[in-house]
Amino acid sequence: MSQSVASSISNELQVPNEKYITLSDGRQLAYTEQGDINSNKIIIFFHGVFGVGDSSLETKLYQEIGYHSIAPTLPGWGNSSPWPENLPILNYPNDIHQLLLSMKKNDNENLQITVGGGSYGTVFAQICFGASPHIMPEVVNIKSLILLSSFSPFKYHKEYTTGMSWFNYFANGMPAIYFPFIRRLMGSFMLKKVRNIDEAKVFLRENIFDQMDDEEKTKLHKWEEERNHPSGWILETMARNMYLSISKTMDGFNTVAYILHSDWGFDPKNLPSSPKRKVLIIAAKEDKIAHMEMSTYLVENYPNAELQTLDGGHLASFFEINRIIKNWLINLDKELDEQTLCS
DSSP states (O other), X not given: OEEEOOTTSOGGGSOTTOXXXXXXXXXXXXXXXXXXXXXXXXXXXXXXXXXXXOOOSOSSHHHHTTOEEEEEOOTTSTTSOOOOTTSOGGGTHHHHHHHHHHTTOSSOTTOEEEEEEETTHHHHHHHHHTOOTTTOGGGGGEEEEEEESOOOOTTTOTTTTTTOOHHHHHHHSHHHHHOTHHHHHHHHHHHHHOSSHHHHHHHHHHHTGGGSOHHXXXXXXXXXXXXXXXXXXXXXXHHHHHHHHTSSOSHHHHTHHHHHHSOOSSOGGGSOOOTTOEEEEEEETTOSSSOHHHHHHHHXXXXXXXXXXXXXXXXXXXXXXXXXXXXXXXHHHHHHHHHHHHO
């Protein structure tokens, strides 16, 4: 295993400051990082479908609160190698173990880790949160889990289709398992729609940004303005990441349904309850992709879980997430300090 910056990858096919490690089996893991990289307080955040590990959206927050922010690119997306065939996805946390090992942050009793994710990234955050110590020894250092627009584990959530649209049912439900050509056809359609960054911008504008109501558009403009970004910066960034995510392979997209239905290595309700491990679930009332019923299932089954609901659709949390995460981590640090003093 080694840590490097891959000079063989064109700058046009990278997010800013992207780094890479070679894993023990020869696969490549791409990631970005920011904040206080020397801190023992770490947040690892996993992206969703058609995304990559890009930590550039918020450049000051984690430095201000003394956290090291790490954003891995999931297997089969962007510049991360596909997941090995026939290897259960419950082994994924070992990739994160190797990443932390490369940073020399795998053997520290003072390490405090929060894992989080948005949409499909919540699957990988949950897998890490519930990992076995022999797969990811650092699981004992994971103090909290943050889930935005979350997916539930279909293996245990038998009513996961409640509230699911027909489109998502065919894309992620049992039809995608029994008839894999459906997923491949959808992948081929996306490849034709997103052949470059400009086409990705058109796709996102038509299917997401033009669908926002006036309030969401106002929030988006305010978000860009507060960070001194020009109008359209978010659209440009998301379009670049979307194009990068499938520029090398469609393996990540093609395996989504299988991973949603696979064994994640644990049943949430059987995880041991500890006041030192907390779960925050953030859901949007009008989310048509990660519908409210899945978040409700999670808050009812994870120990020490709380639910925050937002108005709006699948991107509703985007405008609030930095404030929510900052407050969550600050309060978590206070609680852990108090527990340490009392122990």
